[in-house]
Amino acid sequence: MSKETDDNHSQLFYWFGNCWDNLFQRSKTSPSENIHSNLIDKNQKNSRFVSQAGKQIVTRDSNFDGLLHDPLEENITSILHTNENTIPWEDYKELMRITSPFHITVEALTHVMAAMEKHCQMGLDPSTKTDSDLKMLPTYVTNLPTKNEYGEILALDIGGTNFRTLLVKLNPNTESEVISEAHIVPDSKKILGNDLFEFIVDVLKQFMIRNKLDLNQEYVLGFTFSFASYHEPTCRVGVILGTGTNACYFEDINKIHTINDRSVLSPEATEMIINTEWGALGEKGCLDMLITDFDREIDKMSNNPGVHIFEKLISGMYMGRLAAEVLAALINQGIILKIQRDHKQSYRYYAPFHALYMLQTSHISEIELDTGRTFANTRNVLKKLGLDYATNADCAIISYTCRLISRLEITINS
Template identity: 30%
Template sequence: MDVELRELMQAFVLSDYQVQEVYSRFCLEIAKGLRRSTNSQSNTKCFPTYVQELPTGDEMGKYLALDLGGTNFRVLLVSLKGHHDATVESQIYAVPKDLMIGPGVELFDHIAECLAKFVHKHNMSSAYLPLGFTFSFPCVQAGLKEAMLTRWTKGFGCPGVEGEDVGRMLHEAIRRRGDADIAVVALLNDTTGTLMSCAHRNPECRVGVIVGTGCNACYVEHVDNVDLLDAQFKRKEKQIIVNCEWGAFGESGQLDFVRTEYDNEVDRKSINRAQQLFEKMTSGMYLGELVRLVLVRALERNAIFKGAGNRRAEYAAILQHNIDIFETKHISEIESDTFPELANTRRIIKQLFGIEKASVEDCQKLRYICECISSRAATLVAIGISGLINRIADRKVVVGIDGSVYRYHPKFDTYIRNTMHKLVKSDKEFDIMLSEDGSGRGAALVAAVASKTK
């Protein structure tokens, strides 16, 4: 790789010192989040989820799951059959743009309508159906089915929901219709669903991670370490899943020494400025935008498409005027490419700039930019996972991961493991498993465990 581009990307390559320093700061932040006296100063809020039992694999019955975490939501009918077995029927429904920013009541009425249609379609309108609601936004839980939204993320901004109990809002929307016997028995976020879904198949799973549109993690903590938890929840069970909300890590400046001018630009243009800074360096909502900003700079410095002469200014203009032009999925496609065809990379370059057959050199340069940005994201995720594993008493810990970035990027898993081998304590073993439908099956499992507990 030529010197100019290497220099341009140097800021994305974290040194061993930087990795260790981010790790130390992250661990400190989690410890602060768990303590009542310091929680208000912590970015990672470490919310207790009130999920205290992990699945055994023997759960039986039919449960509904609802998964809202982005521009679409899914409704699922999960039939648990014991012996770690389950079948899932599901349907995806869109959240229209206007409902993402319109009154909260209208959003929940739309969801209730889709639930009723789904139940009717599956001839379950007269059946009693416990529902697990995966709501993947920062919430403070006051119980298993009570969760107060602290702030909208991922482009949502419905007034009348922040500070309200989203479980109650969904319950009221279902009751307003009165055409289905659905009971909201549990609220969780997608990381808890991922952990539960993986624990259903592997009892050693103790950490759940999402690297998709957003980025977050949860893990199983001993109740004595969760100062935020009321005494009544410490009597029967000795463990609880804690939702870290690690996307907010860095909001007090802890990541400033590794953030780049491009990270600052992404933040400046976002609808939630100065918030979710760790997420803005690791999640699918922002990685493509980081590549676009770097490409603009590379063109200005003549570090890519050198043979294009005067057309480089035209390419830079295309990139500057089309903010969403470089999608995060392009990173996965480019890094999946095989040499010497480089079919994905050439197709993407043609799509962006109209260049018929990009040179091997330019394809390799674009790939290098993508690699630097995705490997930094994976390194940061691995730092967080390692910090959580090292808190857990078990000698062997399985990590369940889901999300489009982890699922579709060809090397994300390898990048994560490379960093974890440096940071996880030497007396521990770890493994990573891809979640099979965490936010769906996992939500149904939480509903099943909640119904059993009742």
């Protein structure tokens, strides 16, 4: 091998290595730094992610002006780092290009916060309510529990996936007792309102019989929010992050100008819980800067196109579909789930696209448990989808993509 060939090989090696070093912020000094900066751009040698065109997306020393730096980020990129030798450089570049929209910036988060606050305020004022994406519904609940409540109360919790019946036994002198049962609502009962409510009534009746409640006695019945992740008596905000999403909070009663009849309020009331219905944020375009082509496809294929934009960005119902859309794009570009057919590096696609659309949000949670060595969980998920063959590079890229999407939704939520 000639010296010139040797030098070219070394140069390419250092270039490739330094690109990966920049991705993972390795503190390393070598000639590769100068080589990389010359090949890409001297002004971009601190680049963290570099697109196919060499465009700087974020810099290491951005001081929160670029990509949000958080503890999850190192965990996300570590999957690629562990398997960097198995991923071809061209595939890596294309992966960075396709997934670049999912690197959230502080500017974008600031925009979301400002939009949310603006639409909340507009929703509380009758003169601007129609311009707000948020319903900001007054609940007329003006007090928190006092812990002096007593009696047996029935409750229903109808979520996007499960339906729960609860019996809550309150006693100021003892710990409250909650008896709960979960039920799946058959699809056949979701079409007509009458069928759904008949199903609920029948389930509630059987629940009362099993718990030896008097069917002739009147009980207080309430609809309840999904279970809290933890209990905090001083909590003033409630958020549901499940199949769907919503939030409520205590608002100064003097700022709520949409209360139709204030005579029903206690004279001592100073605050009221507001049901924001925040999943609708973005319906008038205020979140367009966050919307990717993948999100547009999901919205178009949903049963309610053009509405609940924020919910489609962050809720459990859509996370699996979003990951499937991105992975389908990676397959289409020949980056993952391909089998080498001959020595000319010609590939055929192994994975049928339709298999990916069985990917669920629960699968993403399972994939995120992988450490990046054997990818047992990722392989198990792929097997469930009927995809029995995957290289370590496939698994690394799939895991990275799922983690990136999960991190995006967590960050927007927070």
